Amino acid sequence: MPEAIIETTGLTKSFKGFRAVNDISLQVLPGTIHAMIGANGAGKTTCFNLLTKFLRPTSGRILFKGRDITSLKSDQIARLGLVRSFQISAVFGRLTALENVKLALQRQRGESYDFWASHRRLDHQRQRAEQLLDDVGLSDAIDTPAAELPYGRKRALELATTLALDPQVMLLDEPLAGMGTEDVSRTADLIRRVAAGRTVLMVEHNLGVVAELCDRITVLARGEVLVEGDYATVSNDPRVIESYIGGATHG
Template identity: 75%
Template sequence: MGEPIIQASNLVKNFKGFHAVNGVSLNVEPGTIHALIGANGAGKTTCFNLLSKFLAPTSGAIRFKGRDITRYKPDRVAREGLVRSFQISAVFASLTALENVGMALQRRRGESFDFWNSPKKLAADRTRAEELLDQVGLNGDYHTPAAELPYGRKRALEIATTLGMDPEVMLLDEPTAGMATEDVSRITRLIQTVAAGRTVLMVEHNLGVVSELCDRVTVLARGEILVEGDYDTVARDERVIESYIGGGGHG
């Protein structure tokens, strides 16, 4: 393999002396779907926040495509192709699905959301927004306010807005959290589709989703890496079984 697209080296995050993440080193290979898993309190959300730049590490370094991004802000790494979605849907409730994706398209260019652009540019944005909504199965919801979409379709809209930022790497935070079985299957298929030609790093509790989607799995416990490998390898590891049965510590 070549150089990892994301490379974390000895990441530490302390909160008032408590080690939420303690010495985590992680390589995410380009073109893979990589999961961070662990019992509640294992430190995976803190680790994810560090990698997506929503938290600054106490120590350690993060590189993206070979460049040190340890001190970058989230908006800067997003413009460079490292784009995050959230466990709690982060769309604008009062805007339509089309308008939400349009905002992401304009944000990718560093512009504010307005209607003062040339008709040609606005038409191109609308066409691209429709393509993205079609890709995530929302072709019948162009003009539906986000607040009126069912939960699973709202998460699909969030993925469409993430795609609107043209990411090389998609960071997905619990993409199937709180979903009914039917929605979980739909979002799993959607992630498989949009991962083509991209890298995906995800935090996910649903081990069925992880086993179906992920090329590599990193298991955290008490803020440290417990084991890493493909799903079958980590699922058989006695330390992983004990971690899930016995709890994952704090973090």
């Protein structure tokens, strides 16, 4: 088995005595799509915020490619190659799709917007931005203001801005939330395409998409890992059926 690209040991987060996440050990393998699922209050969001450094753990360690990143900040891990979608996905409504991606490309280089850059650099930047938009199916919306894009296509633009940072690991927090059936199918296909050559860790409630997309699934319950494995293993575990799938099925 290859070495984990993200690994946690004993990851714990307490809020005034309440343990939202308790002693989580997680391994995300390179080149996989890994889902984190669980009922409301299971600790998914807290765990995700710990991994992406929006929260500091009470105890435990987080490793990226064998390096301890527990004490690093979110911008530091982004530069290492761990990019959480919403960190750069708040698109600018008045800017076109192309301008949004070009701004993200500027952030990837750690510079301000290049108003006076050479024609060669600007041409290369435009070509890269156009390619990213094509990758997410927005080649026909280059000059469309982001505010005018339908919800599903706006989420595709957010993925394009995430990809502009050339991440090794994409951390997607409920990327299909609020989407209709057609947008869910289109965005799931998009995630599969952009995951090629990358690692994806996602929090997601749509079990149909998880079953179709994900290589490995971690189920959380009451802040702890309930079970981990492929979809067949997870979906047939009696504890999962009782605490999550059964609850979702029976309301």
